Amino acid sequence: xxxxxxxxxxxxxxxxxxxxxxxxxxxxxxxxxxxxxxxxxxxxxxxxxxxxxxxxxxxxxxxxxxxxxxxxxxxxxxxxxxxxxxxxxxxxxxxxxxxxxxxxxxxxxxxxxxxxxxxxxxxxxxxxxxxxxxxxxxxxxxxxxxxxxxxxxxxxxxxxxxxxxxxxxxxxxxxxxxxxxxxxxxxxxxxxxxxxxxxxxxxxxxxxxxxxxxxxxxxxxxxxxxxxxxxxxxxxxxxxxxxxxxxxxxxxxxxxxxxxxx
Ligand code: 6PG
Numbered sequence: 104x105x106x107x108x109x110x111x112x113x114x115x116x117x118x119x120x121x122x123x124x125x126x127x128x129x130x131x132x133x134x135x136x137x138x139x140x141x142x143x144x145x146x147x148x149x150x151x152x153x154x155x156x157x158x159x160x161x162x163x164x165x166x167x168x169x170x171x172x173x174x175x176x177x178x179x180x181x182x183x184x185x186x187x188x189x190x191x192x193x194x195x196x197x198x199x200x201x202x203x204x205x206x207x208x209x210x211x212x213x214x215x216x217x218x219x220x221x222x223x224x225x226x227x228x229x230x231x232x233x234x235x236x237x238x239x240x241x242x243x244x245x246x247x248x249x250x251x252x253x254x255x256x257x258x259x260x261x262x263x264x265x266x267x268x269x270x271x272x273x274x275x276x277x278x279x280x281x282x283x284x285x286x287x288x289x290x291x292x293x294x295x296x297x298x299x300x301x302x303x304x305x306x307x308x309x310x311x312x313x314x315x316x317x318x319x320x321x322x323x324x325x326x327x328x329x330x331x332x333x334x335x336x337x338x339x340x341x342x343x344x345x346x347x348x349x350x351x352x353x354x355x356x357x358x359x360x361x362x363x364x365x
Contacts, residue, residue: 122350122351122352122353123330123352123353123355123360123363124352124353124354124355125355125356125357125360126354126355126356126357127356127357128318128356128357128358129163129166129318129319129356130166131356132166132316132318132354132355132356133164133166133167133170133316134170135354136164136167136314136316136354137167137170137171137176139314139352139354140156140167140171140176140257141171141176141179141180143256143257143312144156144180144181144185144256144257145180145181147256147257147311148181148184151256152184153184153185153186153256154181154184154185154186154256154257155185155186155188155245155253155254155255155256155257156185156186156187156188156255156256156257156258156259157187157188157189157190157255157257157258157259157302157307157310158187158188158189158190158203158207158259159190159191159203159259159260159261159269159316160189160190160191160192160193160203160206160261160269161203161261161263163261163316163317163318163319164259164261164316165206165210167259167316168206168207168210168211169210169211171211171215172210172211172214172215176215177214177215180215182215182216182217183216183217183218185217185221186221186222186223186245186253187207187212187217187221187222187223188223188242188253188255189203189204189207189223189224189225190258190259190260190269190301190302190307191203191225191269191270191299191300191301191302192204192224192225192226192227192234192270192299192300193227193270193295193296193298193299194227194228194231194234194287194296194298194299194300195227195228195296196227196228197224197226197227197228199227201295201296202227203225204224204225204227208222223241225238225285225300226238227300231287231298231300232287234287234300235283235285235286235287235300238285238300239251239283239284239285242284242285242302242306250309251284252284252302252305252306252309254309254310254311255306255309255310255311256310256311256312257310257311257312257313257314258307258310258312258313258314259314259316260307260313260314260315260316260341260344261315261316261317262315262317262322262325262326262329262341263292263322263325264321264322264324264325265292265325266325266328266329266338266339266340266341267290267292267340268315268340268341268343268344269301269302269307270288270290270299270300270301271288271301271303271304271340271343272288272290272292272340273337273338273339273340274337274338275288275337275340276337277336277337277343280303280304280305280343281303281305282303283303284302284303284305284306285300285301285302285303285306286300286301286303287299287300288300288301304343304344307343307344307346308343308344308345308346308347308349309346309347309348309349310346310349311346311348311349311350312349312350312352313344313346313349313350313351313352314351314352314353314354315341315344315351315352315353315354315355316354316355317353317354317355317356317359318355318356318358318359319356319358319359320358320359320361322355322358322359323358323359323360323361323362324362325339326353326355326359326360326362326363327362327363327364329341329342330363330364331364
C-alpha cells in the first residue's frame, strides 16, 4: 500500500484495486501526480535511458500537465529523453479544441523541451481506419521481440462517470478488444466527439506503472462500483487494467471517493 505523502491523502485498505490514494481536492491530487511523474521519469532514465509516457485525454489531467510545464519541473526533468504517446484520441484535427493531443500540446508539451520527434500523436484528422493503421505501425516501431508496442514506463488514465477509460466504453466485450492493439470505436460521452481511436488492454497492461487520475462528485458512483470485486470488466472497463508486470495507483479526490465502501 503506497502512502500519498503528508497529510494530503488518506489510504484505504487494498481490496479490488491495488492502491487508492485519496486527496482533498484536484489541486492536491495534481501536485502529487506531477511529483510522481518526475520521480518515475528520473528513475526510468537512470535505469533504461528513456521514459515512455502514454497520456490521457479528458479534463482531469490538465492541472497535472500545467504543473509539469512550470518550475521546478520545466527545468529539472530529462525532457530530451522522454517520448509521449496517447491512450486514445477523438477523431478531430490536432488544432481542434476537443483534440487530446491538442490539449496536451498547448498546456504542457509545447512548454517543455521535449523533442518534436518524440511526440507521437494519434492522427485524429485521418479516417479512423487510417489512424488505426498508422498508430499500430508507429507503436510497433517502439516494440520489442514478442511485443508489438512499447512497454510504457507510465500510463495515465482517467475514468468517465459511466466507467469508460481511454475510449473503451461499457459494453465492449473482451473479444472485441482482443482483436488488435489499436481500435476505432464510437462512444458518446457528454458532448464530446463520438468517433474515437483507442489503445486496448493488451497495450495498457504491459505498462510498468499505471496511474488513474479521477476527480469530482460525478465519478463517485462509478468509482465505488469499480471497487466492488464482483463487477464485470465489460460493464466497468477500468477493471480490464491489470498490468502483467506493473503497478496500478488510483489517485482520486475526496469527492470522487465519497461512495467507496471500505
Ligand atoms: C477522452 C479520455 C477519456 C477521459 C475520461 C475522463 O478522450 O475523453 O481519454 O477516457 O479520460 O472521459 O474525462 P475527464 O477527466 O474529463 O472526466
